[in-house]
Amino acid sequence: xxxxxxxxxxxxxxxxxxxxxxxxxxxxxxxxxxxxxxxxxxxxxxxxxxxxxxxxxxxxxxxxxxxxxxxxxxxxxxxxxxxxxxxxxxxxxxxxxxxxxxxxxxxxxxxxxxxxxxxxxxxxxxxxxxxxxxxxxxxxxxxxxxxxxxxxxxxxxxxxxxxxxxxxxxxxxxxxxxxxxxxxxxxxxxxxxxxxxxxxxxxxxxxxxxxxxxxxxxxxxxxxxxxxxxxxxxxxxxxxxxxxxxxxxxxxxxxxxxxxxxxxxxxxxxxxxxxxxxxxxxxxxxxxxxxxxxxxxxxxxxxxxxxxxxxxxxxxxxxxxxxxxxxxxxxxxxxxxxxxxxxxxxxxxxxxxxxxxxxxxxxxxxxxxxxxxxxxxxxxxxxxxxxxxxxxxxxxxxxxxxx
Amino acid sequence: xxxxxxxxxxxxxxxxxxxxxxxxxxxxxxxxxxxxxxxxxxxxxxxxxxxxxxxxxxxxxxxxxxxxxxxxxxxxxxxxxxxxxxxxxxxxxxxxxxxxxxxxxxxxxxxxxxxxxxxxxxxxxxxxxxxxxxxxxxxxxxxxxxxxxxxxxxxxxxxxxxxxxxxxxxxxxxxxxxxxxxxxxxxxxxxxxxxxxxxxxxxxxxxxxxxxxxxxxxxxxxxxxxxxxxxxxxxxxxxxxxxxxxxxxxxxxxxxxxxxxxxxxxxxxxxxxxxxxxxxxxxxxxxxxxxxxxxxxxxxxxxxxxxxxxxxxxxxxxxxxxxxxxxxxxxxxxxxxxxxxxxxxxxxxxxxxxxxxxxxxxxxxxxxxxxxxxxxxxxxxxxxxxxxxxxxxxxxxxxxxxx
Numbered sequence: 001x002x003x004x005x006x007x008x009x010x011x012x013x014x015x016x017x018x019x020x021x022x023x024x025x026x027x028x029x030x031x032x033x034x035x036x037x038x039x040x041x042x043x044x045x046x047x048x049x050x051x052x053x054x055x056x057x058x059x060x061x062x063x064x065x066x067x068x069x070x071x072x073x074x075x076x077x078x079x080x081x082x083x084x085x086x087x088x089x090x091x092x093x094x095x096x097x098x099x100x101x102x103x104x105x106x107x108x109x110x111x112x113x114x115x116x117x118x119x120x121x122x123x124x125x126x127x128x129x130x131x132x133x134x135x136x137x138x139x140x141x142x143x144x145x146x147x148x149x150x151x152x153x154x155x156x157x158x159x160x161x162x163x164x165x166x167x168x169x170x171x172x173x174x175x176x177x178x179x180x181x182x183x184x185x186x187x188x189x190x191x192x193x194x195x196x197x198x199x200x201x202x203x204x205x206x207x208x209x210x211x212x213x214x215x216x217x218x219x220x221x222x223x224x225x226x227x228x229x230x231x232x233x234x235x236x237x238x239x240x241x242x243x244x245x246x247x248x249x250x251x252x253x254x255x256x257x258x259x260x261x262x263x264x265x266x267x268x269x270x271x272x273x274x275x276x277x278x279x280x281x282x283x284x285x286x287x288x289x290x291x292x293x294x295x296x297x298x299x300x301x302x303x304x305x306x307x308x309x310x311x312x313x314x315x316x317x318x319x320x321x322x323x324x325x326x327x328x329x330x331x332x333x334x335x336x337x338x339x340x341x342x343x344x345x346x347x348x349x350x351x352x353x354x355x356x357x358x359x360x361x362x363x364x365x366x367x368x369x370x371x372x373x374x375x376x377x378x379x380x381x382x383x384x385x386x387x388x389x390x391x392x393x394x395x396x397x398x399x400x401x402x403x
Numbered sequence: 404x405x406x407x408x409x410x411x412x413x414x415x416x417x418x419x420x421x422x423x424x425x426x427x428x429x430x431x432x433x434x435x436x437x438x439x440x441x442x443x444x445x446x447x448x449x450x451x452x453x454x455x456x457x458x459x460x461x462x463x464x465x466x467x468x469x470x471x472x473x474x475x476x477x478x479x480x481x482x483x484x485x486x487x488x489x490x491x492x493x494x495x496x497x498x499x500x501x502x503x504x505x506x507x508x509x510x511x512x513x514x515x516x517x518x519x520x521x522x523x524x525x526x527x528x529x530x531x532x533x534x535x536x537x538x539x540x541x542x543x544x545x546x547x548x549x550x551x552x553x554x555x556x557x558x559x560x561x562x563x564x565x566x567x568x569x570x571x572x573x574x575x576x577x578x579x580x581x582x583x584x585x586x587x588x589x590x591x592x593x594x595x596x597x598x599x600x601x602x603x604x605x606x607x608x609x610x611x612x613x614x615x616x617x618x619x620x621x622x623x624x625x626x627x628x629x630x631x632x633x634x635x636x637x638x639x640x641x642x643x644x645x646x647x648x649x650x651x652x653x654x655x656x657x658x659x660x661x662x663x664x665x666x667x668x669x670x671x672x673x674x675x676x677x678x679x680x681x682x683x684x685x686x687x688x689x690x691x692x693x694x695x696x697x698x699x700x701x702x703x704x705x706x707x708x709x710x711x712x713x714x715x716x717x718x719x720x721x722x723x724x725x726x727x728x729x730x731x732x733x734x735x736x737x738x739x740x741x742x743x744x745x746x747x748x749x750x751x752x753x754x755x756x757x758x759x760x761x762x763x764x765x766x767x768x769x770x771x772x773x774x775x776x777x778x779x780x781x782x783x784x785x786x787x788x789x790x791x792x793x794x795x796x797x798x799x800x801x802x803x804x805x806x
Contacts, residue, residue, distance in 0.1 A: 045463055243467065273456075
């Protein structure tokens with residue numbers, strides 16, 4: 001048979017999803033699995049979504065325009081203008097199939113094969129797969145758990161630039177660390193981009209998840225950034241609507257949106273149902289956002305306190321997204337995550353976490369880290385902490401060989 | 404500002420969609436536009452889809468597994484086995500966001516940048532954009548309207564192979580020509596692939612649209628093809644559900660499906676609502692398919708007869724999909740299609756067609772061709788023919804300069 005492509009052989013499986021077969025096997029054996037591996041909020045999708053969906057009189061489920069329904073793009077721009085106080089017009093918003101596709105279009109529109117993009121590591125695993133798909137090299141600058149995953153110093157970032165660097169890709173708040181970058185840090189990144197003629201690609205999928213009263217500062221708020229700032233956005237996390245697969249590529253540089261539209265045409269259109277029902281989400285009252293933020297802040301507190309009470313576990317206080325990335329006393333996070341599914345439970349329940357290795361361009365740097373998504377209610381998080389405490393205790397004693 | 408990527412500057416706009424702004428402007432001026440430009444069937448999406456959608460009790464619209472809901476993959480395999488008599492298992496089916504994404508995953512999984520793929524020209528426009536996105540060179544072998552767009556002779560195809568050729572990409576029935584390749588032709592392609600160790604990538608999105616009693620022969624029916632045959636499929640055309648954005652990558656080579664799953668993980672999941680409601684479509688009775696086929700065969704007949712009655716128009720009888728690609732007495736199909744929207748109407752109505760140039764790797768070969776999708780009811784098609792007749796008459800007399 002013909003061989004598969006080199007790139008397909010090289011692209012890593014998702015650390016968030018590659019253990020799904022083990023989870024399914026565990027469930028088939030009757031185990032209950034607490035899913036802390038995936039960024040899938042558990043809050044109900046707002047009723048307005050379902051009401052709009054069920055009320056819509058659709059005879060033919062047809063394609064929308066490639067850039068999205070005009071009414072959806074307009075509502076999206078209005079939402080940004082009114083709720084986030086970031087003035088946008090419909091022409092600045094390209095509707096995509098989730099944030100993932102917005103990233104794909106951004107990579108294709110801004111970068112050529114062989115180009116480099118600077119990322120802060122640990123980084124979102126799927127950036128790595130996307131780099132493989134599009135021929136882009138991710139150059140990583142590490143942020144450190146000992147420094148609460150703070151943004152590396154501007155000089156450190158600048159030292160990592162090469163003549164092939166085309167952009168800095170920031171995930172703010174960070175998936176996987178939960179780090180919320182401050183206005184000062186975002187401006188620093190913006191300054192570097194301006195000075196070095198780079199794009200600032202800002203993945204703001206988690207912008208509604210900011211805690212402790214901290215205000216989110218969007219890259220779109222950088223003065224004079226219209227030309228070089230590109231934002232990735234999505235309905236997925238904001239509205240607990242991951243399965244709708246609706247997101248957006250946002251830029252005030254209409255050349256970028258215009259060029260991205262050509263890739264959008266090549267895949268025809270984003271999902272129609274998600275846009276029709278998603279429209280209703282864009283006019284939810286302030287109370288929706290407050291409720292989400294407060295709920296997740298409490299969860300973060302519970303999880304953080306629990307994790308820190310486990311011997312040998314390090315976890316910084318971070319103020320965004322719904323992830324924590326603790327350091328565990330384990331030699332191999334892949335083996336440990338698999339062991340939790342295959343060989344461990346308390347009273348029939350275990351937890352699923354995402355191994356840290358998948359969030360580094362050099363996987364070995366994540367061997368003692370795991371990403372935990374606090375997407376379950378507090379009692380479950382407390383239960384998860386107790387499972388992890390017992391598991392780590394036994395795991396250390398068993399000195400389980402690396403699988 | 405930083406420059407956009409070379410590939411973004413080079414990728415062509417879709418011939419099917421690039422004229423949308425002109426159509427919107429025409430409609431804003433009160434014109435009625437008969438949309439024959441886009442492969443969007445007008446038949447109602449089957450009621451089973453809506454019933455299932457509205458009955459579903461969904462609290463959280465979550466991601467499905469990256470390869471699709473297990474129940475959906477199983478139903479898809481069962482559908483192929485029972486309706487098409489092509490035995491498949493769930494592990495042979497990867498659920499994708501429309502056929503477009505199945506193509507993307509196939510290109511990423513099977514080909515590396517610089518590889519070549521053989522296509523029959525005129526070819527589906529979006530293959531060209533996809534080649535640009537993934538760094539793949541499409542090498543085109545032309546099929547000719549004078550030969551009813553028949554498959555070029557096997558020797559001609561083999562002559563076009565180079566050492567970088569990795570696959571033959573066949574669209575059967577063909578978008579844009581409507582050509583239905585026979586069992587003999589498909590087997591010939593299969594033989595070439597086997598002899599030259601190539602993949603056979605068969606886009607069978609229109610397989611349910613075969614007329615005059617002709618039977619469709621799938622590449623999956625080639626004996627011994629399990630290793631090298633990969634099929635692109637979609638719910639879009641079969642069920643008039645383009646906006647659901649649900650398709651499939653199908654292969655009995657589980658290495659291919661396994662590798663493609665890694666790309667699927669990197670974009671998280673296909674749309675959940677389309678899968679949930681789409682499940683119901685996979686068990687529609689035979690009468691659904693018969694009705695669709697008969698409806699579109701009548702339309703083809705009406706359109707074909709009408710086009711042939713226009714002086715100077717050539718159009719072969721083809722037996723598949725819902726496209727005809729006539730040769731018109733015009734020097735520039737782009738200018739003509741735009742002129743129809745901007746400057747022509749009969750009683751306030753005009754037609755929108757897809758210029759032939761976009762379906763060729765060398766656009767000039769399509770200057771006198773247009774693609775017409777017969778996705779409207781017969782009276783509209785008759786009206787469209789009269790509009791085209793009058794338009795061509797006036798266009799020739801006006802000797803409109805090329806825009």
